[in-house]
Amino acid sequence: MxxxxxxxxxxxxxxxxxxxxxxxxxxxxxxxxxxxxxxxENKRVIVSNLSFGCTKWKENPNRYYDSNEIKTTKYSILTFFPKNLYEQLHRFANIYFVVIALLNFVPVVNAFQPEVSLIPICVIMAMTAIKDAWEDCRRYKLDREINHMGCYVYSRKDRAYVEKCWKDVRVGDFVQLRCNETIPADILLLYSSDQNGICHLETANLDGETNLKQRRVVRGFSRQNTSFEPEFFQNTIICEMPNNDLNKFKGYMEQSNHERIGFNIESLLLRGCTIRNTEVAIGIVIYA
Structure with a gap:
């Protein structure tokens, strides 16, 4: 036991x-x-859009990323009146005059005719609404002008760079830039006509500096004797998520043989910058 x-x-x-x-x-x-x-979750994986046509677009992981279209307007035709009225009634001065006007409808405390007390606040709110509508209309026109600016994006169907609007540029597209052209999106530099793989930028639209800055082609693509062929690009790009820091960027490119090539801010062309002293520059869109 x-x-x-x-x-x-x-x-x-x-x-x-x-x-x-x-x-x-x-x-x-x-x-x-x-x-x-x-x-x-803190990484962004990007592949070339050329591997996915219109029929295979649902399999493209880049489809989840935002488009390149910008929209800075606050209102639409349907939402202008209720949204603008809601914003104006959140101002203390407007609330004060509305309360005074409503008190005049009470016979015990009214000082003069109730209809007259509504005139000042209605005029003020109407003028403010007209001003907001005019400013929003200006924003709409400026957005439309920027969204319809042209750039050259590689098309697999045409086997050449075709002109597209900025709003139609997607993450994973290959964009060709020439001298004095404005960059339509944040692009990773893969080819430069310069022998040393350098591209010159003017960043006056971002930081106000007029002196030119240098950007270098990603290591492994700088020594190209021929022009860059987007259809042969089969690498996967892994980089950080979008942030507000203009001087910080890092990531790597994974090749088909699982070899990794690192890159940083020195290879990134930021949206709004201008190409200078470089005949041709080609890159893939990272952020739109």
Missing amino acids: IWKKHFFKETCCRCVASDTETQNEVLEKRGKLKKRRKKN
Whole structure:
């Protein structure tokens, strides 16, 4: 009987130990998965759009990214009146005059005719609404002008660079830029007509500086004797998510043989900058 008790105790202890070990392993795996998910959430994976035509667009991972169209307007035709009225009634001065006008409709406290008390606040709110509508109309025209600016994007169907509007540029497109042209989106530089793979930029629209800055082609693409062929690009680009820091950017490019090539802000062409002293520059859109 004593032997049986010892045997059962040992087996029970072993079962408990094995259960705790499996639980620890499961928890470790879950922790690793959570860390991987957090890392993946802070990364952006970009592939070439040329591998996905119109029929395979649903398989393209770039379809989840925002378009290049900008919209700075606050109102639309349907939402102007309620939204503008809501914003004006959040101003203390307007609330004060509205309350005074409403009190005049109470016979006990009214000082003069109730209809007359509504005239000042209605005039003020009407003039403010006209001003807001005029400013929003100007923003709409400026947005439309920028969205319909032209740039050259590579088309697999035409096997050449075709002109498209800025609003039609998507993440993963290959854009060709020439001297004195404005950059339509944030682009990773893959080719430059310069022998050393350098592209000169003017960033006056971003930081006000008129001196030219140099951007270099990603390592491995700078020594090209022939022009860049977008259809042969099969690499996957992994970089950080968009942020407000203009001087910080890092990522890497994974080739088909799993070799990684790193890059930083020195290879990024920011939207709004102007190409200077460079005949041709080609890159892939990273942020739109």
